Amino acid sequence: MSNVGAVRQIALSAGRDLDATLAFWQSVLGMSVHARYDPPGMAFILAGDVRLLFTDGVPAGTVYLDIAGLEAFHAQAKAAGIPFTAPPTLVHRDTEGRFGPAGESEWMAFLKDPAGNTIGLVERLPSEPHWGRP
Amino acid sequence: MKPFLEANEDPVTVLVAREMEAISDADIVDWAGRHVAPLSYADDADYLQMVRCNPGNAVALGKAPSHLASLVVRRFPDFNCDSAKAAETARQVFLKRIRTYLHGDVEPLQNCRMVRLIEEKYDYPSWLGGLYDACDWMDERTTRDQALHLRNAIEQILSDNGSTQLPEAVE
Numbered sequence: 001m002s003n004v005g006a007v008r009q010i011a012l013s014a015g016r017d018l019d020a021t022l023a024f025w026q027s028v029l030g031m032s033v034h035a036r037y038d039p040p041g042m043a044f045i046l047a048g049d050v051r052l053l054f055t056d057g058v059p060a061g062t063v064y065l066d067i068a069g070l071e072a073f074h075a076q077a078k079a080a081g082i083p084f085t086a087p088p089t090l091v092h093r094d095t096e097g098r099f100g101p102a103g104e105s106e107w108m109a110f111l112k113d114p115a116g117n118t119i120g121l122v123e124r125l126p127s128e129p130h131w132g133r134p
Numbered sequence: 135m136k137p138f139l140e141a142n143e144d145p146v147t148v149l150v151a152r153e154m155e156a157i158s159d160a161d162i163v164d165w166a167g168r169h170v171a172p173l174s175y176a177d178d179a180d181y182l183q184m185v186r187c188n189p190g191n192a193v194a195l196g197k198a199p200s201h202l203a204s205l206v207v208r209r210f211p212d213f214n215c216d217s218a219k220a221a222e223t224a225r226q227v228f229l230k231r232i233r234t235y236l237h238g239d240v241e242p243l244q245n246c247r248m249v250r251l252i253e254e255k256y257d258y259p260s261w262l263g264g265l266y267d268a269c270d271w272m273d274e275r276t277t278r279d280q281a282l283h284l285r286n287a288i289e290q291i292l293s294d295n296g297s298t299q300l301p302e303a304v305e
Contacts, residue, residue: 079193089246091269118275
């Protein structure tokens with residue numbers, strides 16, 4: 001029997017400038033540094049119970065983060081000049097409730113940090129008013 | 135890469151294209167810069183704002199859709215976005231957009247972003263075909279190679295709409 005459990009830590013690229021990468025996560029996403037170790041030049045940000053490790057030697061990765069109010073966040077960030085690689089987009093209608101309450105829709109928007117990591121911002125919303133396949 | 139818009143489209147067509155996310159804000163500015171405007175709106179303040187917009191300025195770029203919408207409201211007062219004519223314009227833009235996917239380097243998500251907007255705005259039109267199902271779980275990381283089923287769906291939609299798959303076709 002396996003005792004393997006939940007995700008504890010994910011490694012993301014620190015990029016060429018760890019300060020710039022961490023500043024982005026702080027100023028744009030509002031996620032502050034939980035711990036930093038210099039040397040060797042690595043830092044942790046907590047995303048819920050999961051540690052995001054920013055370090056050298058790993059390729060740029062992708063992480064999907066929950067967000068409440070995705071549309072408003074996108075509008076505000078865009079007005080501030082933050083480039084998104086994809087605006088809020090409906091990617092899945094969870095008709096069967098496989099990943100949460102049945103009938104919710106899953107929306108995602110994407111942006112990149114200075115290290116090249118892709119950040120997917122995810123929000124589940126109640127079904128759309130006109131939802132219904134012909 | 136060849137621009138999606140030819141520059142000879144009228145502002146109404148460009149607005150329809152933008153509202154269904156067939157084009158980006160940068161495409162609007164690029165269109166305005168190449169478009170030869172007739173006298174009826176060549177000196178319109180909103181049109182000139184688009185022509186003069188610096189595409190490197192994200193804030194200015196973000197205002198392009200509202201300039202375009204204002205231009206249409208003022209200079210094309212007969213345009214009704216809920217009309218059959220608007221829906222036909224949307225269908226033509228849609229078919230051109232998905233045809234471009236077959237021959238260009240457009241990413242899957244760029245096509246799939248249109249689905250919900252078209253469903254909502256044009257009441258689940260038959261011409262959308264099976265794109266909804268083909269776009270399930272497409273996100274920014276989905277590559278063209280991973281999305282061969284999207285290509286198949288697009289070919290089917292073009293066929294069902296009596297539309298050619300050739301790159302330079304005009305509806």
